[in-house]
Amino acid sequence: MIKKIIVSICLLFSFALFAQEGTSSPYSFYGIGDIKFKGTIENRSMGSLSVFPDSIHINIQNPAHxxxxxxxxxxxxxxxxxxxxxxxxQEAKARRTTLxxxxxxxxxxxKVGIGFGLIPYSSIGYKIQKNIYDIKSTTDINGITHIDTIGAKFSKYTGKGGVNKVFLGFGYRLTKKINIGADIQYNFGTIETSNLRYQTLPxxxxxxxxxxxSEVRGVNVDLGITYQTKVNAKYSFFSSLAYTPEAELTLGNTRNIDIVQVSSSVSVIERENIAVEDTKIKLPAKLTxxxxxxxxKKWLVGAEITxxxxxxxxxxxxxxQGATFxxxxxxxxxxxxxxxxxxxxxxxxxxxxxGGLRYENTGLVIQxxxxxxxAANIGLGxxxxxxxxxINIGLEIGKRGTKYYNLVEENYINISVGLSLSDKWFVKRKFD
Structure with missing residues (x-):
């Protein structure tokens, strides 16, 4: 019965994955979008800390676990x-629900454990409208000023999609204190962005x-090692190291230029396919x-640098244009x-x-x-x-970017809920 439940959850997760919009940030326009995955709910509630080798909770940030x-x-x-x-x-609000x-x-x-699964790794999702009005003022002979709008131009920018990862990994207990592990990840996804421009006056x-x-495809690997030892009869020391070598994503690109008519909806009058080259994007090397x-089974305090x-x-x-890394x-x-x-x-x-705190320079540079x-995090298991x-619940409150220099400041509150289902499988029955 439990296997049927897991299969049903996997199918539901797969369908929902392709329908969801995982972000509302204009910064997701650049690169491959917002990097969304920062660990399971348990790890994220500790600021994404991943050093603890739990025996019943899955830790997918380091395959050695x-x-x-x-x-x-x-x-x-x-x-x-x-x-x-x-x-x-200006201000704007957005809400998103994601898996x-x-x-x-x-x-x-x-000595050996394996893991596999699916991760929505990055997301693109934004809707931005820019309005330009040309204003002319005139004064008549009675001294009354009239203001006329002589031009109204609109630009709408939208984006959706992202990159997903399917992974398969294993961990091996090398000694009583040391685990090693590796996983392989297949990256795939579709990214679609559009720019609509039209004019109403005149x-x-x-x-x-x-x-x-862009159709995204590529493979990368993760390597990891963990260390655990007793300091004395009561306390323990934990340490972990994870490394992701640099990898490459291949993007199959297409571009269309449409002549459209804009009313309550957008109707395509004529379409031209523009030849653009396929491109490659490098996934950066990462060391944690x-x-x-x-x-x-009592308490832990830890720190991590990535x-x-x-x-x-x-x-x-x-x-x-407009951004570097x-x-x-x-x-x-x-x-x-x-x-x-x-x-x-x-x-x-x-x-x-x-509980936990997280501070990062995202690597994106604009102007x-x-x-x-x-971000600050708290959570309950x-x-x-x-x-x-x-059942794990986490609360994250954070801020990204700045509202100055013609940029955007994002203040976010995320409420996360996770299920960690653990049981003994493959146990031979003594009685039928």
Whole structure:
């Protein structure tokens, strides 16, 4: 029965993945969009900290953690996001509900674990309208000023799509203290952007629209190692290192120029296909190192640093201007606390309380200004009685960018809910 439930969830997740718009940020126009994945709900609630080798929760930020699994598990997470975007003169609000990841982890033996799943890695989603009015003022002989609009031009920019990852990984317990692991990821997706322009004063019957579509394909790998040791009979030290080598995505590009008529909807009058070259975008090399200290099944405090070689990134087309990329860094500080994980009389003592901070330079540079992102996280891991299953809830409050220099500041609140379903599988029955 549980296998049928998992198959149904996988199918539902796949259908929803292709229908969702994962972001509302104008910054997603550049590169391959907003990088959305920052770990499972458990990790994100600690600021994306990933150093802890949990035996029942799937950690997909470092494949070496698969070797720590003691139970077969399914992890599923989604987010409701509310973003207020503002400039020096305007404000806008947007809401999004997205599915963030689906992963399954299986302990093959006492030393080997495998994991596989699907991750919506990056998202493009924006709708921007720019209006230009030409104003003329005249004064008649009575001294009364008349203001006339002599021209009204409109530009609408839209984008949707993104890059998804299917991954397969394994972890191996090299010694009692050291795990190693690797995974392979297949990247795929479709990115579509358009620019619609038309004029109403003086009235022009037709407008124009440029549409660019990119089919994204590519493969990359992740490598990882973790270390865990007892400091004394009570406390433990944890450390992890994950490395993603530089990889390359191939983009099959098409471009259409349409003559359109704009009313309550947009009707295509004539279309011309423009030949554009296929392009390649590099995925930057990434190095993540972190350490933590704590008491197993009680509490943990850890810190992590991630370095990305984002300077190798580029835009999808060579004629996209206005942005460059630089090497970036992310700092994470977080942890968790469990009052009493095996308490039978007080449910609240079994809840996992999580918190963390995250600060990063995203690597995107617009008008010589680096786009920085800062967020604070808290979360709860609520166990279901009599099982190893947990419902995880996380709250993230953050800010990205700036409203000055003709840029956009994004203030966001994300509420995430995840299911971590763990159980023993492949156990031979003694009785039928």
């Amino acid at each position: 698969f070797a720590s699994l003691k139970l077969t598990g399914l992890a599923l997470g989604g987010t409701y996001g509310n973003t207020k975007s503002k400039t020096e003169t 963030d990841y689906l992963a399954i982890g299986v302990p093959v033996s006492s 009235l022009l019957q037709y407008g124009s629209r440029e549409t660019n579509v 190192f972190g350490s933590g200290f704590g008491e197993v 370095l990305l070689n984002n300077s190798v990134m580029s835009n999808r087309f060579t004629d996209i 630089e090497n970036s860094v992310r700092y994470t500080l977080g942890g968790f606390f469990i009052p009493n994980y095996n308490s039978y009389s007080n449910y609240y003592k079994r809840i996992v309380y999580r 010589n200004k680096s786009m920085n992102d800062f 609520m166990p279901l009685s009599g099982t190893f299953t947990n």
